[in-house]
Amino acid sequence: MGKGGESIPDEEWERFLREAEAGTKGAPEEPSARARMVGRRLREETGRPEPWRSHQPARRQGGKGWYAVGLLVAVALLVVALDPGRVAGWFGGGGGENAPLAVESKRPDQPPPTEAAAQHPTLEQPFRGSPAAQWGDGTAGIGLPEARATGWMSKGQVAQALEKTRDFLAASSLDPGVLRGERPRKAIALINPHQQDVQDYLATAFRAPGRENDPLLLFSRFENTKVRLVGEVVKTRGRITYREGKRGAVEVTTDVTYVYPAVRAAAGSDEVARTIVRREVVMSWDDPAKVVVEPGTFSLVSYKVDTTNGGCDAFTGYLTPEFGAERAASRPGDGPEVDPYDRSTSMETRMREAGDAGCGTATRS
Template identity: 75%
Template sequence: MSKGGASIPDEEWERFLKEAEAGGAGAPEEPSARARMVAQRLREEPGGPPEGWRTYTPARRRRGKGWAALGLAAAVAVVVVAVGPWGIADRFGGDDGTRATPLAAESERPTGPPAQEATDRSPTLDEPFRGSPAARWSDGTAGIHLPEARAAGWMSKSEVARALEKTQDFLAASALDPAVLRGERPDKAMALINPHQSDVRDFLKKAFRAPDRENDPLLLFSRFRPSDVRPAGDVVKTRGRVTFQEGERGAVEVSSDITYVYPVVRAAGGDDEVARTIVRREVVMSWDDPAKIVIEPGTFSLVSYKVDTTNGGCDTYTGYLTPAFLAERAATRPDGGAEVDPYDRSTSMEERMREGDDEGCGTATRS
């Protein structure tokens, strides 16, 4: 038995998947994020049983590895100690006062973390990314590298290209859209998710009605409460890439691994202190063959997600990112969690989750 209710035994899930595979031809099936996740686990770990349907191992500082409710593979991480927009410009370079040459797009995983910046370069309203590696990152969707399309699974080259474009549309609508960042519902992003995924529908309803540890909209969307903070400038810096491969039943499985940097100031005004919230998300989506899966045209089935957040709140499940400023950080000391460099993209999110301990909120080495 888990916190979400009775668990379906792992043996039953394994039997179900084997029977489903043996069934082969037939009518299209309703997509199940749980079935996809368990199938992937069975492939990757044939010697060990998958986790239960409602099994979830939460980390107190939202950092650690666990499978979330709804059958979605979710790893949640928040690093709260950090120093210290919603109109997104899709242009190279920045308006933060830096003259540094923008980095080339990230087409593959870097071999190490970016160099440390001078510690006395605090962000300002004119230069909100000052002292941060993000000063050399691109703005908005320009920082999201899309691979060259090729035929894969049931899709032609042009169809894969369209799926990649729609994947970028989802990323922009979920993490860069001005209205969503102001706390509004991400309707454009949710419209791209297959409405026939009943577990995902239930998750979204609960997440926006009564967010909690297992039903948190921040797992997929970036949202701030406008009464708390407002953007420092009109740019969100991004860095990351999208990849794809053939997935289950000939689907095209697209994976995104993107880091977003949001500079904010207090909504009440009165000072110019800038705080930065850093969110790294990995979202895996399946562009399914409608001959095999019940799916609406132009939508994808959600497979899994992982998220790692710096200065966005720790053990707070309000449905909003809650960045802390100097006064709050001085009053709240870290409780012994591991140190993490939020700009280090040389380690996969899976590795980062495995390496993190399960207790307390971690400490960001920089913001």
């Protein structure tokens, strides 16, 4: 499966798939949305991936918003929009004035520091006044762990799975075409096509986005007729971890914060607003002897998403940053205050603290 690793011959992959389709005894079973609804009995069986969606999301509070929460058991959306009146301060420097931070290798124990004086972003320095000024560019800001033999994979196979995981993050959240609103074909191609309920979600999300089928849960997209990104750099900070999962699979968790600077699409626009998206995606690189999966693809286990200044209860399928005029016309949210740059809190904790709150307040952008 790549340089330095072991590979499973194409003939073996084809045999697994043929036996699965023919119902051969002992063949790997294909993931089934209906089967995954069985619950405990299903979990006691072997040969099927863990459920990625088990319940419908809790009802979000209505109204014009700032910070909306939608929760599945392991699938959540948290949206935060900026309230400039709550700005607590700004991290010093901008552009290339500060030395870049080392790649994140573990969860920090505190949020990034702030300073009293506000330094606003500009077209020349879109990350000015933000901790992201010291973050990595694109995938350079995403920590990749050392590979080791895990589950059914050799060290070389794990290394390739980790690289493909980072490829998915790039294709879903950094690809210039996808950011302009194009369909994320490269990212979708990495998702196990035999996870039928996931495929149904993906088809619906791009055809008719809504509360339950929002493409922004997995992908970053802007409507290019309304906004455009500033420059070619997206700042990132985060890390990838892995462990042995069910049935010997290699379960990979990604926790990454992306910072997107944008201006209005109209010619001559120069007001820069930042949209900040933090995603935790858990994926399973399954053993093809136990689960029907195409070579080089993963099964989606769960995701959690936290978005600042990307729209609240606006299920258009696009991130919709607000600029000064829109923010001035919006009312403050009734949810908790959140620092979107604070990575010292896990996504699980953040979802739990937010609970069923409506739209809340970001302390900085």
